[in-house]
Amino acid sequence: MPGETVPLPGDHDPIAGPRLTFRPIEEGDLPDLMRWLADPEVIEFYGDAPATIEAARDDYLEADVNPVWRFVIEEDGRGVGEIQYGHDYPGDDYAWKAGIDIFIGEPDARDRGVGTEAIRTMLQHLFEVQSLHLVTIDPEVANARGIRAYEKAGFRLDGVLRHHAFEHGEYVDTHFMSILEDEWPAARARWETERAAVSDQPR
Numbered sequence: 115m116p117g118e119t120v121p122l123p124g125d126h127d128p129i130a131g132p133r134l135t136f137r138p139i140e141e142g143d144l145p146d147l148m149r150w151l152a153d154p155e156v157i158e159f160y161g162d163a164p165a166t167i168e169a170a171r172d173d174y175l176e177a178d179v180n181p182v183w184r185f186v187i188e189e190d191g192r193g194v195g196e197i198q199y200g201h202d203y204p205g206d207d208y209a210w211k212a213g214i215d216i217f218i219g220e221p222d223a224r225d226r227g228v229g230t231e232a233i234r235t236m237l238q239h240l241f242e243v244q245s246l247h248l249v250t251i252d253p254e255v256a257n258a259r260g261i262r263a264y265e266k267a268g269f270r271l272d273g274v275l276r277h278h279a280f281e282h283g284e285y286v287d288t289h290f291m292s293i294l295e296d297e298w299p300a301a302r303a304r305w306e307t308e309r310a311a312v313s314d315q316p317r
């Protein structure tokens with residue numbers, strides 16, 4: 115039954131994938147989060163950075179106020195960004211869909227597959243551990259890099275949401291993208307094929 119394994123906010127085990135690990139954000143992560151959120155490439159599509167550490171704490175640690183599960187993405191033990199998921203009905207039996215979001219905050223971790231890998235790792239958790247039916251994401255239409263990464267991971271475009279975000283003083287359109295549970299096996303197979311091709315390459 116979908117939802118039986120859905121943890122309550124503030125109570126989550128780490129999520130381990132083949133290349134990356136997600137661990138719940140802690141107080142000690144706030145300085146890194148502030149730095150990442152102040153990066154111009156993150157601000158461009160993620161909005162203005164929190165002005166104070168208290169604001170960052172409210173946004174990223176107060177899980178009971180804001181029922182979203184937020185994680186630091188770790189690559190080889192180093193935090194490189196943030197990934198999160200939210201359910202409409204946290205902790206309830208009928209939590210059957212989730213929305214996700216991500217940013218890679220360390221500049222040297224962007225544009226080398228980490229974002230795509232993180233999305234795939236989160237999809238694996240949501241479909242295979244939490245047994246969800248649907249996962250969604252809504253990048254701004256101008257975010258070609260994000261859209262490309264989400265398509266590679268298996269998301270499809272449902273449609274364009276007009277003026278669905280307000281960023282940097284103007285309304286912007288977003289792509290509403292989704293992947294259904296019965297589409298996940300093919301997406302996962304593509305991930306495995308790509309991983310095998312990388313591990314076959316001479317070092």
Ligand SMILES: CC(C)(COP(=O)(O)OP(=O)(O)OC[C@H]1O[C@@H](n2cnc3c(N)ncnc32)[C@H](O)[C@@H]1OP(=O)(O)O)[C@@H](O)C(=O)NCCC(=O)NCCS
Pocket residue numbers: 155156157159160215216217218219223224225226227228229230231252253254257258259260262263
């Ligand atoms: C969007 C983001 C998560 C993607 O992660 P990433 O690790 O940088 O991306 P990846 O390397 O996994 O994949 C990017 C893909 O987009 C392609 N790409 C890069 N820039 C592009 C552009 N301007 N137009 C089209 N495609 C582009 C890359 O070539 C790659 O595709 P390929 O593997 O087929 O060559 C990351 O760049 C990021 O956090 N950006 C800033 C904040 C943000 O946009 N967050 C998402 C909000 S929805």
